[in-house]
Amino acid sequence: GENVEQHPSTLSVQEGDSAVIKCTYSDSASNYFPWYKQELGKRPQLIIDIRSNVGEKKDQRIAVTLNKTAKHFSLHITETQPEDSAVYFCAASSGTSYGKLTFGQGTILTVHP
Amino acid sequence: GAVVSQHPSRVICKSGTSVKIECRSLDFQATTMFWYRQFPKQSLMLMATSNEGSKATYEQGVEKDKFLINHASLTLSTLTVTSAHPEDSSFYICSALWGLGQETQYFGPGTRLLVL
Numbered sequence: 001g002e003n004v005e006q007h008p009s010t011l012s013v014q015e016g017d018s019a020v021i022k023c024t025y026s027d028s029a030s031n032y033f034p035w036y037k038q039e040l041g042k043r044p045q046l047i048i049d050i051r052s053n054v055g056e057k058k059d060q061r062i063a064v065t066l067n068k069t070a071k072h073f074s075l076h077i078t079e080t081q082p083e084d085s086a087v088y089f090c091a092a093s094s095g096t097s098y099g100k101l102t103f104g105q106g107t108i109l110t111v112h113p
Numbered sequence: 114g115a116v117v118s119q120h121p122s123r124v125i126c127k128s129g130t131s132v133k134i135e136c137r138s139l140d141f142q143a144t145t146m147f148w149y150r151q152f153p154k155q156s157l158m159l160m161a162t163s164n165e166g167s168k169a170t171y172e173q174g175v176e177k178d179k180f181l182i183n184h185a186s187l188t189l190s191t192l193t194v195t196s197a198h199p200e201d202s203s204f205y206i207c208s209a210l211w212g213l214g215q216e217t218q219y220f221g222p223g224t225r226l227l228v229l
Binding site for chain 2: 032034036041042043044045046049089093097098099100101102103104105106
């Protein structure tokens with residue numbers, strides 16, 4: 001089955017700096033890669049996603065890049081703000097089971113004012 | 114759009130009792146829903162895939178007789194934890210697939226289960 005590795009496990013930045021979180025996946029048939037933000041005790045919320053026919057996608061301060069050959073994708077947050085502090089999860093779709101996602105281990109992002 | 118609700122938000126029960134958790138898609142129909150379990154400071158672990166009108170598909174290591182899933186309508190899936198034990202205490206989250214041919218999952222707010 002799919003295996004998703006996420007790094008780093010914790011990331012601390014100063015307000016205004018950029019933050020980058022990286023994930024690798026194992027199943028070359030995976031074609032959908034969402035990123036979720038989860039605040040303590042709350043539901044994961046989709047912040048951006050990318051499909052395998054696209055190399056990069058941007059939404060205001062958030063961008064995701066995908067390298068299908070190397071099987072890795074990254075989340076980039078620019079001009080970080082304290083409210084960006086949360087746990088971020090990457091995920092990859094299953095190549096065989098429609099809609100099924102495998103999640104990375106999560107990254108605790110802390111943005112210091 | 115794409116709102117998913119979950120009930121109850123938290124439950125405390127005695128060991129040996131059963132607990133039912135409901136997951137509803139409020140403004141869309143979801144033929145497929147997923148049930149996850151999340152332990153503190155850990156990732157989301159998929160327990161099972163719930164398909165409307167058919168049996169759920171369980172992940173390896175998840176006991177189907179202990180975690181009963183019913184998806185009787187296009188807007189409701191239920192997870193029943195039978196004969197709950199303290200080790201079943203966790204955060205249970207459901208999600209629903211939104212849109213035909215789409216793979217975007219929208220999550221419910223989660224249910225915190227504490228088994229005494």
